[in-house]
Amino acid sequence: MTRTDQDTRILPAYAHQAMSYDSDTSIHQPWRQRLVESLPLRAGDTVLDIGCGTGLCFPLLLDRVGPTGTILGIDSAPEMLAVARAKAVTNGWDGVRLVAEPVETAEIPGMADAAVFCAVHDILQSPAALDNVFAHLRPGAWVAATGGKWPAAWQVPLTLFVRSLHAPYVRDFRGFDRPWRLLANRLEDVRVSEVAFGGGYLALGRVTTTAEPPRSAQPARRW
Numbered sequence: 001m002t003r004t005d006q007d008t009r010i011l012p013a014y015a016h017q018a019m020s021y022d023s024d025t026s027i028h029q030p031w032r033q034r035l036v037e038s039l040p041l042r043a044g045d046t047v048l049d050i051g052c053g054t055g056l057c058f059p060l061l062l063d064r065v066g067p068t069g070t071i072l073g074i075d076s077a078p079e080m081l082a083v084a085r086a087k088a089v090t091n092g093w094d095g096v097r098l099v100a101e102p103v104e105t106a107e108i109p110g111m112a113d114a115a116v117f118c119a120v121h122d123i124l125q126s127p128a129a130l131d132n133v134f135a136h137l138r139p140g141a142w143v144a145a146t147g148g149k150w151p152a153a154w155q156v157p158l159t160l161f162v163r164s165l166h167a168p169y170v171r172d173f174r175g176f177d178r179p180w181r182l183l184a185n186r187l188e189d190v191r192v193s194e195v196a197f198g199g200g201y202l203a204l205g206r207v208t209t210t211a212e213p214p215r216s217a218q219p220a221r222r223w
């Protein structure tokens with residue numbers, strides 16, 4: 001299957017899912033909260049929400065960066081961003097900016113203090129997307145990611161459940177054993193914890209502040 005075939009298969013799904021996305025994925029909300037709580041954000045920070053979808057992380061992030069902070073949401077699905085934009089207008093989220101482009105080519109203004117990758121497996125497998133994001137993170141910026149992963153091989157029923165839970169939102173399950181792998185290669189002090197009995201993960205690290213290459217990613221472990 002070519003990339004173009006895959007895109008036409010997955011992108012209309014987001015078009016149809018946009019209106020019901022928040023209720024369809026409410027089971028993931030505790031992980032969004034843990035993701036944002038894991039970031040040591042400060043008032044006034046700028047945070048990139050990579051593949052922000054309908055903006056479910058926005059209120060959590062805005063609580064942390066305050067009225068002087070900025071959330072830059074990037075997403076290529078216009079229908080998902082339309083929902084995010086409507087929420088921003090309705091709730092008066094003046095600190096939210098939206099970029100309607102693929103992460104790989106999005107014009108990202110300035111240098112951000114942090115980035116979140118929430119339930120965006122396909123983006124995490126895209127070196128071009130990570131190149132663009134990391135070119136706009138300051139040294140020492142914090143990066144957090146969460147999403148599904150394959151549990152241990154013997155957990156067959158859980159594996160089937162994880163697959164059905166994530167199939168509507170994952171274009172390609174390659175890399176689903178360690179979805180944070182490419183991200184972790186670009187970060188230092190990476191901590192990865194398995195959640196949901198191994199069917200999910202939380203990863204946190206910092207953009208390197210030195211010229212030294214970051215240490216390679218640690219395997220998943222429980223905190």
Ligand SMILES: C[S@@+](CC[C@H](N)C(=O)[O-])C[C@H]1O[C@@H](n2cnc3c(N)ncnc32)[C@H](O)[C@@H]1O
Pocket residue numbers: 014025032050051052053054055056057074075076077080101102103104117118119120122123129169
């Ligand atoms: C499963 S949703 C996650 C949305 C949100 N982060 C959340 O926590 O609910 C994945 C989102 O990533 C977006 N996406 C996938 N690949 C993308 C890419 N290459 N560039 C920009 N957005 C992308 C999709 O349009 C979709 O809105």
